[in-house]
Every structure is written in structure tokens, then in C-alpha cells.
Amino acid sequence: MRSAYRPLTRRGLLTGTLGSAALLAAGGTLAGCGTPAAQQTEEGCVSEDLSGTEKTLAFSNWPQYMDVDEDDESKRPSLDGFVSRTGIQVTYTEDVNDNNEFFGKVQNQLAACQSTGRDIMVLTDWMAARMIRLGWIQKLDKAKLPNVEANLLPSLRSRPFDAENQLAVPWQSGLAGLAYNGRVTGEIRTVDELLTRPDLKGKVTALSEMRDTMGLLLMSNGHNPADFTAAQFDDALAKLKRAVDSGQIRRFTGNDYAPDLAKGDIAACVGWSGDIIQLGFEDERIRFVVPDSGVMLWSDNMLVPNQASHKANAEELINYYYDPAVAAQLAAYVNYICPVQGAQAEMEKIDPELAANPLIFPDEAMLARSRVFMALDEQQEREYETKFQQVIGA
Amino acid sequence: MSALAHVPIGSGQSASPPPAARSGRYRLLPYLLLLPGAAWLVLFFAVPLVQLAAASLYDPTGSISTGYVLTWAFDNYPTALRAYWPQFARSFLYAGIALVLALLMGYPLAYAIAQKAGRWKNLLLVCVIAPMFTSFLVRTLAWKTILSDNGWLVGLLRDVHLLGPDGRLLATPIAVVLGLTYNFLPFLVLPLYASLERLDYRLLEASSDLYASPLKTFRRVTLPLSMPGLIAGTLLFFIPATGDYINAELLGTPNEYMIGNVIDSAFLVRLDYPQGAALSFLLMSTILAVVFVYLRRAGTEEVL
Numbered sequence: 001m002r003s004a005y006r007p008l009t010r011r012g013l014l015t016g017t018l019g020s021a022a023l024l025a026a027g028g029t030l031a032g033c034g035t036p037a038a039q040q041t042e043e044g045c046v047s048e049d050l051s052g053t054e055k056t057l058a059f060s061n062w063p064q065y066m067d068v069d070e071d072d073e074s075k076r077p078s079l080d081g082f083v084s085r086t087g088i089q090v091t092y093t094e095d096v097n098d099n100n101e102f103f104g105k106v107q108n109q110l111a112a113c114q115s116t117g118r119d120i121m122v123l124t125d126w127m128a129a130r131m132i133r134l135g136w137i138q139k140l141d142k143a144k145l146p147n148v149e150a151n152l153l154p155s156l157r158s159r160p161f162d163a164e165n166q167l168a169v170p171w172q173s174g175l176a177g178l179a180y181n182g183r184v185t186g187e188i189r190t191v192d193e194l195l196t197r198p199d200l201k202g203k204v205t206a207l208s209e210m211r212d213t214m215g216l217l218l219m220s221n222g223h224n225p226a227d228f229t230a231a232q233f234d235d236a237l238a239k240l241k242r243a244v245d246s247g248q249i250r251r252f253t254g255n256d257y258a259p260d261l262a263k264g265d266i267a268a269c270v271g272w273s274g275d276i277i278q279l280g281f282e283d284e285r286i287r288f289v290v291p292d293s294g295v296m297l298w299s300d301n302m303l304v305p306n307q308a309s310h311k312a313n314a315e316e317l318i319n320y321y322y323d324p325a326v327a328a329q330l331a332a333y334v335n336y337i338c339p340v341q342g343a344q345a346e347m348e349k350i351d352p353e354l355a356a357n358p359l360i361f362p363d364e365a366m367l368a369r370s371r372v373f374m375a376l377d378e379q380q381e382r383e384y385e386t387k388f389q390q391v392i393g394a
Numbered sequence: 395m396s397a398l399a400h401v402p403i404g405s406g407q408s409a410s411p412p413p414a415a416r417s418g419r420y421r422l423l424p425y426l427l428l429l430p431g432a433a434w435l436v437l438f439f440a441v442p443l444v445q446l447a448a449a450s451l452y453d454p455t456g457s458i459s460t461g462y463v464l465t466w467a468f469d470n471y472p473t474a475l476r477a478y479w480p481q482f483a484r485s486f487l488y489a490g491i492a493l494v495l496a497l498l499m500g501y502p503l504a505y506a507i508a509q510k511a512g513r514w515k516n517l518l519l520v521c522v523i524a525p526m527f528t529s530f531l532v533r534t535l536a537w538k539t540i541l542s543d544n545g546w547l548v549g550l551l552r553d554v555h556l557l558g559p560d561g562r563l564l565a566t567p568i569a570v571v572l573g574l575t576y577n578f579l580p581f582l583v584l585p586l587y588a589s590l591e592r593l594d595y596r597l598l599e600a601s602s603d604l605y606a607s608p609l610k611t612f613r614r615v616t617l618p619l620s621m622p623g624l625i626a627g628t629l630l631f632f633i634p635a636t637g638d639y640i641n642a643e644l645l646g647t648p649n650e651y652m653i654g655n656v657i658d659s660a661f662l663v664r665l666d667y668p669q670g671a672a673l674s675f676l677l678m679s680t681i682l683a684v685v686f687v688y689l690r691r692a693g694t695e696e697v698l
Contacts, residue, residue, distance in 0.1 A: 034452055035667075037461035100662040111458070134459050202562065244648060250565045251647045265543040265564060378457050385664050390477075393648020393655070 038111030051312035067333035129161035147322035176212035182285030450671035589623025
């Protein structure tokens, strides 16, 4: 036994606690030597489907991406229709706010082949491509998706990351193009005008979404965003850098460009069609422009992750939303491009004006000018993203 | 803490040889009381910290799909610093300027509330704290409206020719520094207020009785007595302001991005975990170094 008692001091406690924690954690980390590979295979991560006994479905989606009742915001007519038609209870959660953030939220479970508690999640093309590449997404049974087979827009079939059309089904699509506020500036028609016209200096924003901004720039150089080389990418990036360095581009944004464009703080921007339609309802001088060189077509896709235990229920829901009448009901509310053929005819009955809107139901000419960004492998993704982030400042 | 620590001494030595079991229990008591807090600290602070340190030494060629291997890649640090030293320096510069501005505003404010406000004291304190009840993001977005190109403030500054006809505040370093100043001001004012509130007015009277000028009274009496609050306040202001990325993102442009924006993009967008971890550690250790030097020079060991 010690003869003298040593009083407990703050410093002693801190040193002791931190020291033991360091040992504990260091031991743990070193024993594991880093982090394990997140790659999964179909054989290695098998999911069980409990749809036969459990009539439930957990659906994660973006905010304001589902029709709501005009009188009661808590009612979702198209989803309620699904519940009463099939008896499958849907837990609908609006917890996707950002692809990267959502990836952070589910990556640990999916990397370890554990359940995320979600049966359907809606993610943008490139994030869908990444998850497919990592082997985190279950294959769908095409026999259970006759409506998708029949009604999916041709330009959204056999996309680079899902050549067989069995992993990702578009929920809504949209265009990334140019937009301007007619109260502040005259019409713009090309990407080059946006990047060089002197009267726009410091009043231009572009999207921090690499595929949208760089896709438009690649096309303005006459290259194809669905199939380009590293040198072509560098060319386009140099063009963007000139516009950043000259102060032409004010900032790079997510959705937050919309209020700035409405206020006139920015005169023109690279933006998304759905946002601009919304702004256009309030101020008709805010316009979306499809540049002559071409426009980017993106989709948010329904995906069934590994270990989702209600795949058959999920397939039923996907199939339901490809019924043209249901798709029109949804499109009347969300104003993005409806990926379902035949919905335009149904929309005539709901709202003829929306049915005639080429940003919701694009015509052949517009679709012919639209491109989907190339599927990147992990190495390319990091290389391009790093270069792009350096130009946009982070 | 010292009271706790002395209990066993008293009880252990007064009775000649105490029963072993009893003294052992008393000896353990402070540790038992500290157990929940210490466990919390270990689990949610120390362990992640060590993991972050390990991540900063991962092989930079690893990736999510192949996993990361710990190769003691100390090269990650110079590489990260070479690539992002401007953002790093900018963080300290902006936070420093914002701190000076906040001191110029916050000290008189805290002094007025503590010494001169009388029965308005509580109301004024609520006014300082009230904005904190809304989210940080909402407050920053409100600044976007205030500083808007077509807002009244920019209009006014253009009219008095402080800004050119095409001048703007949004998307400039000024907006970022103003945002930082505003968002962290209460963290500076509250500790200062706590110090100044206890200031004995009679000491100031004594000082002026001894023919000290008001300026000298401030320098020799008020300022030294408010030192603990001043130090705590500057630290509470400077540390989060340096690591902030919301203000630069919402009020600035890529040219104003701070190190927080880079770390955010390394972890969430570029998925370069070793670099993100290395930058986080660099930021943490630089701030710690600055704080230590500051505390040494300010000469208050007690704060530590």
C-alpha cells in the first residue's frame, strides 16, 4: 500500500484518460490496420426477401419530391393510391438532402453488408453509379416491372452505369442548362456567352455538381460528355478556370442559386430545369435555356440497396409509378422531367398547360440534344473530382 | 475537486490504522464519480481522435472500394499543406480580423451591459443571446439578404460612393469576415460580461481618486480584472471561427474558401480520407499551438 495519498488533479486525470484512450484506440486501429474494403459481390452479400410475409416498405426520398394533397399537406395522393391498391404499408421518409451526405449516412452499413433499414432510396445518376460499382445495389426482377419495360423513355434506357436496365429506375429526370433573369440581363444562348460576356461579370454562378457544369463545358467545346478523354476534360476545365480567375463566375452552388437568381443578385447561371420552372411561375422573365451545343440530362433513380428485405414490394412500387396515370399525377406536382412515356397524354386531362411544357415533357429535338455523363471508375472519379474541386476552390 | 481529494486524507489519518476496505473505497470514490464523464470523453473524443490520427497516415492510394491500409504515410501532411496552404492561411487571417472586429464591438457592449445597463441588463442580455435560438444556417442566410446586391445596405454604400456602381458586398472577403464576426460574437460577449459584471465599481473610483486618467484606469484596473473573461471569450470565438466553413460557403466565393471547406470536400466529395484527416489534424494542432502561445503570453495559467 502506498504511504502517501496522491490527490487526483485535473491534469493527472486528463493525461490518464487520454493516455488510456490512445492506447485502446491505437491498439484497435493498428490491429485492424486501416479500414476494410467496401466492395461487395452478389455472392458475398445475399439479401433475403421477406415481402411474402411482410407487407411493408421503407422509402427514402428527397424533400418535395412527392405529390401532396392541396388541402392537407400530410396526405400524398399517389402514394396513398399505392397503399390502397396493394395493401403494402409505406414508410415514406424525406431524408435525402444531398447525395454526398446520404452516402456518408449509409456507407458504413453497406460497406459491411448490413441493412440500412431502407428498401428504396432515390439517388442521382453518379451516386447510383458509384453504389452500383461498389456492389451495394440489388438486381431487380424485370418480369415484375412490365410498366417500366413498356414506358421508360428511350433516352433513359441502357445508361452507361446500368446497361441492362436492372439496377436503377429513374424517379424523375431533369436538365442542367443555362438560366437567366430577364430583369437584369438580356437573353443568353451559349455557354461561352455565360463565361465571357462582360455585362455578366461577377453575376454568374455555376453548379458545384461536377457532371452538370463540366458536361455543359465539354459540349460547348464540341466534345461528348458521355464519352470523352482526359485531355478533353482538361481543356474544358481550363476554360472554366479562366472564367473563375477573371471574376466572371461568382460562386459555385447547389440548389441555393435559385433565390439569388430570383433576387437578381446573379443575372445568369448554370441551373436545373425544375428549379427554373418553379421560379418561372412567380416571375416569367426568369427563363431556362437549352444551349445549342447541348444540355445535360440527369435522373434521380430508385435503388434497392443490399439487405433491403422487401425487394418484391419495392418492385411493385416502382412498377406502380410507371403507370402513366400515376406518373402524370406526380409530374403535375414536382415539375421535373417525367421519365414515363404516355404520361403526357394523361397530363392533358389534369393540366394541358403543363402537358405542353417542354421542360416536363421534352420533345424529340430536345432529347436529341441531351447527354448523360459518362460512368467514371473510382480512379477517374477521384482524379476528375479533385481537379474540378481545385478550380472551384476547395 | 481539491475538497474531494482531501476527504480521504482526513478520514484516513485521523483514526489510527483505518480498516483497509473502508479507506480503499474512499480512495476510489473520486474515480467512480468521474467514471461516466471520463468514459464519455474516451468513447466520443479520444478514440475518434486517435482514429483520425491513424486515418491521416493511411496509404493515400487506397479507396473506399479497396479499403485503406495504415502505412504510416507521413507524406500526407506536407502534400496536403502544399496543396491547400492558401486556404489554411486564409482561415487564420479571416478569423483574426473577425476577432479584432468582435473585440472592438463586444468589449464596449459587454461593459455597457454589465456596468451601465441598470434594470435593462437582463433584457439586453436576452438580446445578445436571442439570435442563438435560431439555427446558425438561418442566421447566415439572413446575412445574404442583408448584404444582397439589390438590398438597402449596398444601395446606401453605393450612394455615398463607398462602393463603386457595380460594387458588391456578397461574395467578397468582407461578407465572410462580417458573417464570422456576427455569428460568433455572443461567444465573446458572454464570458466578458461575466467577468465585467463582477468588477467592483469602487476600484474604479479609487483609481480616479489617485489621479489616474480614465484611459489609465481602463488599462491598469478594468482590463486586468476582465482578463479571465477576455481570454475565455477570445478562445471561444477564435477556435470555432477558424474551422468554420458555412460563412465562406454561403457568403463567399471559391476565392474566400477556408480550410473547413477543403476538409468538408475531402471527406464528403473527393472521398480522400487521408488528406481530410491530415488537414483536420494540422488545423487542430496549429490552433492548439496558437492557443498555448497566447495563454503563455497572457499569463493566466489558471485557465488551463
